[in-house]
Amino acid sequence: MSDPDFLRACRGEEVDHVPVWFMRQAGRSLPEYRALRGTGSILDAIADPALACEVTMQPVRRYGLDAAILFSDIVVPYHAIGFGVEVVPGRGPVIAQPFSSASDLERLRDLEAADIIHVTQTVDLVVKELESTKTPLIGFAGAPFTVASYLVEGAPTRDFAVIKSLMHRDPTLFDQLLDRLVDITVSFLRSQVEHGARALQLFDSWAGSLTRDEYRRYALPATTRVFEGVADLNVPTILFGVGTGELLGLMSSAGSSVMGIDWHVDLDEGRRRVGDKPVQGNLDPARCMSGEELGIEAAREILKRAGTSAGHIFNLGHGVLPSTDPAVLEAVVRVVHEEGKAGVR
Amino acid sequence: MSDPDFLRACRGEEVDHVPVWFMRQAGRSLPEYRALRGTGSILDAIADPALACEVTMQPVRRYGLDAAILFSDIVVPYHAIGFGVEVVPGRGPVIAQPFSSASDLERLRDLEAADIIHVTQTVDLVVKELESTKTPLIGFAGAPFTVASYLVEGAPTRDFAVIKSLMHRDPTLFDQLLDRLVDITVSFLRSQVEHGARALQLFDSWAGSLTRDEYRRYALPATTRVFEGVADLNVPTILFGVGTGELLGLMSSAGSSVMGIDWHVDLDEGRRRVGDKPVQGNLDPARCMSGEELGIEAAREILKRAGTSAGHIFNLGHGVLPSTDPAVLEAVVRVVHEEGKAGVR
Numbered sequence: 268m269s270d271p272d273f274l275r276a277c278r279g280e281e282v283d284h285v286p287v288w289f290m291r292q293a294g295r296s297l298p299e300y301r302a303l304r305g306t307g308s309i310l311d312a313i314a315d316p317a318l319a320c321e322v323t324m325q326p327v328r329r330y331g332l333d334a335a336i337l338f339s340d341i342v343v344p345y346h347a348i349g350f351g352v353e354v355v356p357g358r359g360p361v362i363a364q365p366f367s368s369a370s371d372l373e374r375l376r377d378l379e380a381a382d383i384i385h386v387t388q389t390v391d392l393v394v395k396e397l398e399s400t401k402t403p404l405i406g407f408a409g410a411p412f413t414v415a416s417y418l419v420e421g422a423p424t425r426d427f428a429v430i431k432s433l434m435h436r437d438p439t440l441f442d443q444l445l446d447r448l449v450d451i452t453v454s455f456l457r458s459q460v461e462h463g464a465r466a467l468q469l470f471d472s473w474a475g476s477l478t479r480d481e482y483r484r485y486a487l488p489a490t491t492r493v494f495e496g497v498a499d500l501n502v503p504t505i506l507f508g509v510g511t512g513e514l515l516g517l518m519s520s521a522g523s524s525v526m527g528i529d530w531h532v533d534l535d536e537g538r539r540r541v542g543d544k545p546v547q548g549n550l551d552p553a554r555c556m557s558g559e560e561l562g563i564e565a566a567r568e569i570l571k572r573a574g575t576s577a578g579h580i581f582n583l584g585h586g587v588l589p590s591t592d593p594a595v596l597e598a599v600v601r602v603v604h605e606e607g608k609a610g611v612r
Numbered sequence: 613m614s615d616p617d618f619l620r621a622c623r624g625e626e627v628d629h630v631p632v633w634f635m636r637q638a639g640r641s642l643p644e645y646r647a648l649r650g651t652g653s654i655l656d657a658i659a660d661p662a663l664a665c666e667v668t669m670q671p672v673r674r675y676g677l678d679a680a681i682l683f684s685d686i687v688v689p690y691h692a693i694g695f696g697v698e699v700v701p702g703r704g705p706v707i708a709q710p711f712s713s714a715s716d717l718e719r720l721r722d723l724e725a726a727d728i729i730h731v732t733q734t735v736d737l738v739v740k741e742l743e744s745t746k747t748p749l750i751g752f753a754g755a756p757f758t759v760a761s762y763l764v765e766g767a768p769t770r771d772f773a774v775i776k777s778l779m780h781r782d783p784t785l786f787d788q789l790l791d792r793l794v795d796i797t798v799s800f801l802r803s804q805v806e807h808g809a810r811a812l813q814l815f816d817s818w819a820g821s822l823t824r825d826e827y828r829r830y831a832l833p834a835t836t837r838v839f840e841g842v843a844d845l846n847v848p849t850i851l852f853g854v855g856t857g858e859l860l861g862l863m864s865s866a867g868s869s870v871m872g873i874d875w876h877v878d879l880d881e882g883r884r885r886v887g888d889k890p891v892q893g894n895l896d897p898a899r900c901m902s903g904e905e906l907g908i909e910a911a912r913e914i915l916k917r918a919g920t921s922a923g924h925i926f927n928l929g930h931g932v933l934p935s936t937d938p939a940v941l942e943a944v945v946r947v948v949h950e951e952g953k954a955g956v957r
Contacts, residue, residue: 533858
């Protein structure tokens with residue numbers, strides 16, 4: 268039995284069809300998600316393995332996707348060790364006492380299995396559900412820089428002035444912070460694989476706020492250590508950020524198997540920047556907001572830019588927008604599977 | 613008498629020192645601005661020529677900048693013709709009845725001199741104030757795509773789904789909308805030059821939300837027509853947007869004299885992308901948030917990347933952040949003037 272197309276594509280092998288999944292596929296755009304989730308905190312929903320498993324499965328069933336991604340959040344391990352993180356609906360992660368000095372390092376203790384038992388139980392349930400279809404589960408975590416930006420800023424930001432100020436004023440403390448986050452991230456990712464996740468995505472959502480010099484000095488070393496910390500597990504790894512066009516080559520050097528490409532960069536140009544490595548992306552989520560016909564047209568543009576079915580995982584260039592009509596995503600999956608066949612286009 | 617360094621730099625000529633000004637230099641980071649403005653609507657402040665003149669002059673006096681930029685807003689002409697725009701503090705422009713169908717084209721009538729008499733009176737006052745120092749005044753407007761995104765979305769957005777949907781669903785109506793905006797923008801810019809503005813900046817703030825294909829098809833033609841519409845005035849023009857790294861070459865082809873470069877792109881790489889043309893930028897505003905010493909260090913990095921004093925206007929890569937300490941900007945101006953001397957670095 269050969270591996271599923273998603274895993275084969277992650278390794279740059281030939282595929283029967285281009286595999287497709289969507290970032291934030293398990294979420295508000297699905298009526299069955301809204302019905303199930305209600306209005307409680309997302310962290311409460313994540314803490315309920317049966318609920319989190321069902322939410323993870325919903326888009327896989329509806330769309331016939333090539334991968335499931337765990338219903339979780341990048342702040343989960345920090346919430347679990349008691350750093351004081353809440354996710355405020357419509358706003359995002361908020362930290363009661365943001366990280367600001369060396370004494371805060373103690374608040375970032377090692378992650379123990381017991382801290383995230385709800386996550387590993389969810390992984391167990393999802394893996395069992397996926398057994399019959401062989402669909403792989405993707406585990407994930409936030410990359411150290413992006414997590415640091417949440418912990419230091421204390422709330423979503425557009426200018427990242429506080430984290431950049433810490434970085435430039437006190438690089439030693441900044442590095443110590445990222446060291447702690449590397450350890451926690453590696454533990455969190457390893458746990459997911461040990462329970463059956465077959466690929467890992469690292470979200471460096473805010474890396475694009477950095478200049479190239481800043482990324483190279485302040486973010487790349489920690490990200491590299493995360494990939495080194497899971498290398499022995501032999502599962503494909505994907506690194507993704509938004510607005511990272513200038514950084515793609517540097518990010519690619521961190522050692523992931525696959526590079527995610529947002530929608531700003533043409534996919535063929537993105538391939539060039541990341542070097543000899545499979546790519547994932549890169550349909551603008553906004554192109555899925557104008558009906559099936561225009562969604563299909565947009566998907567075809569991406570397939571064409573990809574050039575070949577090998578080494579391409581079809582995805583959006585960012586998460587599904589909450590008001591997306593699921594019928595459009597259904598149509599996109601259909602056209603990717605039908606037209607993203609083996610061979611060069 | 614030779615022209616001031618700012619104008620010479622815009623034409624790629626040799627300068628005595630690298631000229632410097634800051635986007636959003638007239639604004640909340642200045643205590644004298646906060647004292648003068650109070651809490652009223654920014655559109656009311658702009659409508660008061662004496663107040664708007666004083667706000668325009670405040671940063672020029674404090675920092676010894678090489679250019680003044682008119683205290684105004686890109687929605688001013690649309691407010692002036694009664695499109696129903698308000699600027700909500702802490703939120704941005706909000707449109708009571710967003711543009712949504714062909715009948716809305718009628719709401720975008722030509723701009724008459726009487727509509728913007730408050731703006732041209734402000735220009736008159738500022739030009740008189742600047743006479744003794746020969747400091748040039750920069751007039752400005754929003755580029756058609758960016759203005760369209762405000763008029764269509766109706767409120768600030770992060771995903772631009774409504775404007776992109778209009779663009780792809782009804783390209784004819786989208787083009788008609790941009791045609792109207794070109795006419796209004798050209799009138800608005802011409803009025804400012806006729807009253808004494810000596811350079812023009814066009815803000816295509818949200819162009820970076822577009823893919824290259826979308827920019828080429830939907831935004832570039834209108835922007836090009838704006839520059840054609842002011843070409844006979846013989847004043848330097850600057851085109852600027854944020855997150856536009858992938859678009860710099862295309863944007864440069866629209867015909868501005870100078871290209872603004874945000875902070876994501878290294879300045880030397882930005883120069884390469886825009887071709888043989890002066891550049892403006894590109895210090896990350898967040899680097900001015902950590903005291904004078906680190907601000908100076910950051911400014912020196914930009915001077916070094918610029919490579920030569922010719923064809924470089926020093927600026928931030930985006931607007932001044934409201935909580936910036938003016939002492940840091942003072943230090944940046946000093947180091948740019950002292951160390952940004954003629955010749956290759």
